[in-house]
Amino acid sequence: MKNTLDKLHSRGAEALTDEELLSVVVADGANDKQAPAMAADLMNVAGSLHSLLATDLSRLRMMSGMGLMRASRLKAALELGRREAVAESTAVDIISSDKDVVRIMRPVLGGLQHEECWALYLASSGKLIERMRISSGGVQATVVDYRLILKRAIELLAVQIVLVHNHPSGSAEPSSQDRTLTERVDEACRLFDIRLLDHIVIARGDHYSFRGQGELK
Numbered sequence: 001m002k003n004t005l006d007k008l009h010s011r012g013a014e015a016l017t018d019e020e021l022l023s024v025v026v027a028d029g030a031n032d033k034q035a036p037a038m039a040a041d042l043m044n045v046a047g048s049l050h051s052l053l054a055t056d057l058s059r060l061r062m063m064s065g066m067g068l069m070r071a072s073r074l075k076a077a078l079e080l081g082r083r084e085a086v087a088e089s090t091a092v093d094i095i096s097s098d099k100d101v102v103r104i105m106r107p108v109l110g111g112l113q114h115e116e117c118w119a120l121y122l123a124s125s126g127k128l129i130e131r132m133r134i135s136s137g138g139v140q141a142t143v144v145d146y147r148l149i150l151k152r153a154i155e156l157l158a159v160q161i162v163l164v165h166n167h168p169s170g171s172a173e174p175s176s177q178d179r180t181l182t183e184r185v186d187e188a189c190r191l192f193d194i195r196l197l198d199h200i201v202i203a204r205g206d207h208y209s210f211r212g213q214g215e216l217k
Helices: 002-011 018-026 035-046 049-053 067-089 098-109 146-156 176-191
Strands: 116-122 128-136 160-166 195-203 206-209
Touching (some): 018 067, 035 049, 049 067, 098 116, 098 206, 128 146, 160 176, 176 195
Antiparallel strands (some): 116 128, 116 160, 195 206
16 A cells, blocks of 8 residues: 555656555555555456446445445545536537537436436537436436427527437447437427437447437438
């Protein structure tokens, strides 16, 4: 543990690996000899920091024998990182591709254990006017009222909409319900001369773009 702290003090936190950063967070003091092995085991079991973020506290405290206090510190540190990423994502105000949407919304949706659906409302230039959560559901599905999506677009005078939701299961492949929602919203948008620019499904480490796959014209 001392070597990791020396590296942190002399070279800065950015010089530490994910595993080393984890060991600092979970350590009970500079002489904690368990922390490096605990951090290595956490990365081996979870596979990534993103997976750790998505792990609830009750399960996290059981991993690698961390206990409640270590797990609480780790959960708090991961949540601080997530909030910083969310705050940084708001600086992106022009949507020109599905990658821009993922960059904005992954910090919001990536760590959730339930589905949420959001709508991004855009001007003709692609400028982001507003992003709004449309619905929040269980692990398997979320119920979306497409009329609410259009109502807000009309209020904002938005001419383009991007739908985005997450799949906590880990697969970005759209369900039949996802495709039905896309079709209904697309049809409703056309009635008001609004363009459904894309519908994007965000999963862990992956995403699916309806437009990118040729399912929206």
